[in-house]
Amino acid sequence: MTVTNPTAKRPKAARSKQSQTTTTAMLFLAPFLITTLIFFFYAFGRAIYYSFTDFNLFNTPKLIGIEPYRDVLADPSFRRALANSLIFAIVTTTLQTIFSLLMAVALNNKIRGIAFFRSAWYMPSITSSVVITLIFLWLFQRRGIANYLITQWQAYQPIVLTLLGVLIVVQIAQVLWERSRKLPAGWLDPALAAVSALIAIIVVLILNTTGLVSVREVAPYDYQYFADKWISIGGVRVLSIPLLVIIIQNTFTTVPTLMLFFLAGLQSIPGSLYEAADIDGATPFQKLMNVTVPMLRPVTFYVVTVGLIGTMQMFDQVAVIGSAAPQDTLITLAFYVYTNTFKNGAAPVNMASAAAIVLALIILSMVFVQRKFFVAPEAN
Numbered sequence: 001m002t003v004t005n006p007t008a009k010r011p012k013a014a015r016s017k018q019s020q021t022t023t024t025a026m027l028f029l030a031p032f033l034i035t036t037l038i039f040f041f042y043a044f045g046r047a048i049y050y051s052f053t054d055f056n057l058f059n060t061p062k063l064i065g066i067e068p069y070r071d072v073l074a075d076p077s078f079r080r081a082l083a084n085s086l087i088f089a090i091v092t093t094t095l096q097t098i099f100s101l102l103m104a105v106a107l108n109n110k111i112r113g114i115a116f117f118r119s120a121w122y123m124p125s126i127t128s129s130v131v132i133t134l135i136f137l138w139l140f141q142r143r144g145i146a147n148y149l150i151t152q153w154q155a156y157q158p159i160v161l162t163l164l165g166v167l168i169v170v171q172i173a174q175v176l177w178e179r180s181r182k183l184p185a186g187w188l189d190p191a192l193a194a195v196s197a198l199i200a201i202i203v204v205l206i207l208n209t210t211g212l213v214s215v216r217e218v219a220p221y222d223y224q225y226f227a228d229k230w231i232s233i234g235g236v237r238v239l240s241i242p243l244l245v246i247i248i249q250n251t252f253t254t255v256p257t258l259m260l261f262f263l264a265g266l267q268s269i270p271g272s273l274y275e276a277a278d279i280d281g282a283t284p285f286q287k288l289m290n291v292t293v294p295m296l297r298p299v300t301f302y303v304v305t306v307g308l309i310g311t312m313q314m315f316d317q318v319a320v321i322g323s324a325a326p327q328d329t330l331i332t333l334a335f336y337v338y339t340n341t342f343k344n345g346a347a348p349v350n351m352a353s354a355a356a357i358v359l360a361l362i363i364l365s366m367v368f369v370q371r372k373f374f375v376a377p378e379a380n
Contacts, residue, residue: 007112012278044360056346068350069358080337081329085312086361087239089366093307094249096258100303101296103255104262105288107169118263133320136249140225148223159204163215163279167200201297226325234246235242246317254310258303265299266292301370308366333359 051068053061070080107118124132139145153160174192178185185192207213225245228238269292277287293300315334331339333355340352 011149034248047353047356049353052348055349055353057349058346064350068348068354071348071356072351072354076350077135077328077331078333078336079122080354081331081333082358084240084243084329084331085333086362088243088250088314089308089311091239092247092250092254092311093304095247096254096307097303099251099291100255100258101262101300102150104261104266105176105292107259107262108266121259122256125251127252127253129316130320132249132253133317137226137324140228140245142222146224146225147223148221151218154218154221155216158213158216159208162202162207164201167196170199171196175267183356195234202356210270226321226329228329240325242321242325242329246330247312249317250269250311250314254307261299261303262296265296269295303371305367308356308370309363312366313362333362 025157029247041202050061052063052065053068054064055061103121107114107121137144171187171193174196175187175189178192229241231241231244233240233242273291274287277291282290313334314332314336318330318332318335321330321339337352337356337359339353340348
């Protein structure tokens with residue numbers, strides 16, 4: 001009679017189960033892995049190869065060494081695209097990181113209707129970037145709402161300034177009066193502010209009726225945002241006005257998404273840290289800088305990394321605006337690669353490939369430097 005040893009079968013069964021698990025996992029991962037192999041590794045390899053050839057879409061590629069890289073570095077459009085991309089990446093990443101952190105802190109409070117505010121603030125992220133770009137084109141065009149609001153401000157400036165001036169004077173007088181009576185009164189006391197606002201409105205209405213303060217006749221404000229205008233430092237063109245408009249637009253659309261990461265990180269911070277800070281008498285700003293920001297360093301690293309990669313690859317907004325603005329004011333590295341790849345006639349694909357490799361190296365360098373010198377140990 002043969003006696004079966006159960007301990008001998010157990011490893012074989014375990015290996016079989018492990019094999020099935022691995023096979024199942026690979027089947028689920030196969031679509032992603034195949035797509036990555038074809039559209040990333042293969043495409044990246046072809047780009048490296050073309051960057052050392054004379055390929056122009058219609059000829060047989062011949063190796064010519066690093067000449068395409070020399071041509072790219074000598075191209076004024078590439079240097080402008082590189083400068084625009086770096087300025088755009090640094091400014092936009094800084095703004096969207098700060099605003100998304102502040103917005104997450106604000107939306108982390110337990111107030112009535114917080115679910116509505118979180119959903120409403122997230123709406124720009126689910127809207128098409130093309131639609132957002134068209135809306136911003138409308139806002140900042142020559143006869144757009146930005147110029148209209150500036151015109152209205154110039155026309156109503158006497159009334160608005162008079163209203164604010166009277167409000168501030170009355171508020172100061174009320175607070176000083178209350179304190180002279182030994183009553184506690186803050187400079188922003190809401191009850192006193194309501195009385196001050198009412199008095200200011202009445203005063204302005206009286207002045208307007210008597211003709212002492214009235215709306216001015218001004219010419220329509222005519223500022224062209226998508227023109228060849230620059231912010232210069234020391235005579236060096238640093239940031240164009242059209243690119244500044246895109247920075248505002250990009251910050252507006254990306255802050256909600258990045259805010260979610262900070263919001264998730266905030267909810268993992270132990271409440272005991274804030275309780276200890278309260279006992280020590282810390283102000284909200286001190287709690288933000290000494291508790292929240294240090295505890296969110298791993299999340300900040302991720303947000304900054306994602307922001308740098310996304311902004312260095314910015315393309316769609318520039319493509320949608322197209323010829324509405326001078327090319328040098330908006331051209332980025334991604335748009336430079338696109339225009340050289342799909343240029344009419346013989347396209348310098350070798351130069352486009354060289355620029356794409358340079359772009360990839362810059363992004364990898366940025367991530368490496370940030371990970372090497374700025375990342376928190378707990379993020380590794």
